[in-house]
Amino acid sequence: MKRYIGGSQNKHFILFLLFVGYLVDYLDRMVMSVAVVSIKEEFNLDAAAVGAILSSFFLSYAIMQIPGGWLTDRLGSRRVLIWSIIVWSVFTVFTGFAWSLISLLVIRFLFGLGQGGYPSASQKGIADYFPRDERPKASAYLMSSNYFGMALAPLVAAPMILFMGWRNMFYVIGLLGILLTIAFWVYFKPKESTAPLKDKSVPMKELLMNSGLWKITVMWFAAGIVNWGLSSWIPSYLMEARGMDLLSMGFYAALPGIATGVAMLFSGWLLDRFFNNLEKYYAAFGMLMSGIFLYMMFTSTSLVAAMVYLNLCMVFKSFAFTVAFALPHKIMSKQVIGSAMGVINMGAQAAGFISPLVMGFIITLTGSYNGAFWFLIACSAISIIAALSIKNHNHMEQPKDVDLLA
Secondary structure, three states: OOEEOOOOOOHHHHHHHHHHHHHHHHHHHHHHHHHHHHHHHHHOOOHHHHHHHHHHHHHHHHHHHHHHHHHHHHHOHHHHHHHHHHHHHHHHHHHOOOOOHHHHHHHHHHHHHHHOOHHHHHHHHHHHHOOHHHHHHHHHHHHHHHHHHHHHHHHHHHHHHHHHOHHHHHHHHHOHHHHHHHHHHHHOOOOOOOOOHHHOOOOHHHHHOOHHHHHHHHHHHHHHHHHHHHHHHHHHHHHHOOOOOHHHHHHHHHHHHHHHHHHHHHHHHHHHHHOOOOHHHHHHHHHHHHHHHHHHHHHOOOHHHHHHHHHHHHHHHHHHHHHHHHHHHHHOOOOOHHHHHHHHHHHHHHHHHHHHHHHHHHHHHHOOOHHHHHHHHHHHHHHHHHHHOOOOHHHOOOOOOOOEEO
16 A cells, blocks of 8 residues: 655645745745835935845845755755745844845845745645645645735735834844744654655756746746736835825735735636646636736726726736646656746746836836836736647656655
8 A cells, every 4th residue: 555755744734834934935025015115215216226126036036946946856845944934034134234225135135045945845845745636736725825925915014114114024024934943843844755865866957858847937937027027016006106105005005915815726726627738728818818907907097997907917817827836746756846846936036036127127217107017018928928838738748756655
């Protein structure tokens, strides 16, 4: 009788723990999009400098994705998860000590290196605890935390900044990492292979030659441009172009994350139930609708209508997000899933570096957000083309899996 690795532990509790970890991950990451409004005033920065601050995290985060995935496959998910949490929490606290634009850029860069290991390690954690046929749905549930984290950030950051200032906010939320580290140390103990480290080779050359992997990466890179462009600039857009105050902005900026997080909880089920072997069409349709609603959002004269369109834009964009993190579990073995997710997430985080920076320069040059939003729409079209080029996974080479023990 076969026994699944990690099966003796409660896999649903582990999924919840990974979910909470991602919530804190995104909270620590996304509060900068709210804090930067106050930082901009204190340091007298223009939109291009703000874009550089928002992008500095994503540069190091993108750089760390492939090394983070490789380390996860070599060292195991537990070690990488715990060290990732410790490092990013330290630099969250350090953000509150920043004294200049340069210091902020350096601290956020180092913060990104810390967070860079979590995505691949968390996906490896799913592979450690869930059998292959349950992983796509578990991955979709896990990744819904990203949007809940986006929603939580403005809801938490806006009142904290108002009542204690942006520096104290970073001190307080950075301390959450202590509790999270203890929880992972005590409860996250997957039964990983006991093979010697030197035998845990990761076939990176073979992995990087997989054309399907790169098509998914390009699709999610272009969708990530939309994702990170909106999440980084929407707080400033709502205050500067729509005339909201800080607390009102915190509420409205949270709505897309809540709506998309809820949608993600059902997205994995929809993908598994109705779009098995049709994942590329699911992603392409989502990005088409996302681009349409984005256009309707920034051209609408009604604030209420604009907020409805923004929410719909983010909800449909999540279709590509679901595919990007669910499909690799179908086409990759557990042996390389950490590295594969590192490659894919590198694309998304490279987008996180490029998008806020490019939008910042467009806004500075044109004095308007419209050109920046057209840039996002063009990237939606690129994502659609990349998604449609992906072959159905049943036609792709299936690597030998190693998840079961006799």
